[in-house]
Amino acid sequence: MSFSNDIYEIIKTRRSIRSFNDKEVPDELLHKILQTAIWAPSGKNFQNWHFYVLKGDKLKEFTEVYNEFWEYVKPTLEGKLKPKIIELTGKFFGNIGNAPVVILAFSDIIPGEEPITSMGSVFLAIQNLLLLAHKEGLGTCVLGRVEQKAEQVKKLLNIENKEFLCGIALGYYDRESPAPPRREGKIHWL
Numbered sequence: 001m002s003f004s005n006d007i008y009e010i011i012k013t014r015r016s017i018r019s020f021n022d023k024e025v026p027d028e029l030l031h032k033i034l035q036t037a038i039w040a041p042s043g044k045n046f047q048n049w050h051f052y053v054l055k056g057d058k059l060k061e062f063t064e065v066y067n068e069f070w071e072y073v074k075p076t077l078e079g080k081l082k083p084k085i086i087e088l089t090g091k092f093f094g095n096i097g098n099a100p101v102v103i104l105a106f107s108d109i110i111p112g113e114e115p116i117t118s119m120g121s122v123f124l125a126i127q128n129l130l131l132l133a134h135k136e137g138l139g140t141c142v143l144g145r146v147e148q149k150a151e152q153v154k155k156l157l158n159i160e161n162k163e164f165l166c167g168i169a170l171g172y173y174d175r176e177s178p179a180p181p182r183r184e185g186k187i188h189w190l
């Protein structure tokens with residue numbers, strides 16, 4: 001399934017997907033999405049992004065580490081979200097919605113560069129990735145980083161000199177999540 005060509009519609013209909021089906025994602029399609037996503041702007045044109053594609057056994061190993069994120073995330077949600085949402089979020093931390101692919105995003109560590117600039121550059125490429133995946137009928141969900149486990153994620157991939165930023169669960173899906181309405185008062189004209 002290929003989605004609309006209207007970029008406004010693509011942006012507004014992308015949703016975070018937290019439950020995936022078994023349909024395999026072709027490597028050629030992943031390759032095309034990633035190769036296009038990196039046409040993002042980057043501070044000083046450093047192109048400091050790195051994407052690691054995890055499937056199969058490596059993904060299982062990552063899922064085990066990701067399970068442990070929950071003990072750090074859960075206390076930050078209590079009292080802020082409804083208990084049912086917390087329960088569903090906990091379940092997602094358990095199996096990543098059975099996503100067939102997780103992409104881990106890293107940044108080069110650049111001496112003298114503002115971390116916010118290098119991080120921001122990678123997140124611009126990530127947003128490209130999310131939108132391209134959606135255009136191709138694939139669902140995605142960003143998996144936030146947890147500081148306490150970042151080193152463990154690097155160790156799993158045998159990475160030393162890069163900063164772990166987040167994961168992106170990716171796959172085909174049957175059901176969409178409802179769209180959380182966008183809040184008013186965020187755009188300021190002076």
Ligand SMILES: Cc1cc2nc3c(=O)[nH]c(=O)nc-3n(C[C@H](O)[C@H](O)[C@H](O)COP(=O)(O)O)c2cc1C
Nearest residue numbers: 014015016018092141142143144145166177179180
């Ligand atoms: C930096 C970042 C981290 C996120 N981390 C998580 C996460 O760990 N688990 C999750 O289920 N969703 C995560 N999300 C997805 C948000 O919950 C989601 O984008 C938000 O609820 C709005 O929904 P939408 O993406 O469908 O518009 C994250 C999103 C961002 C941008």
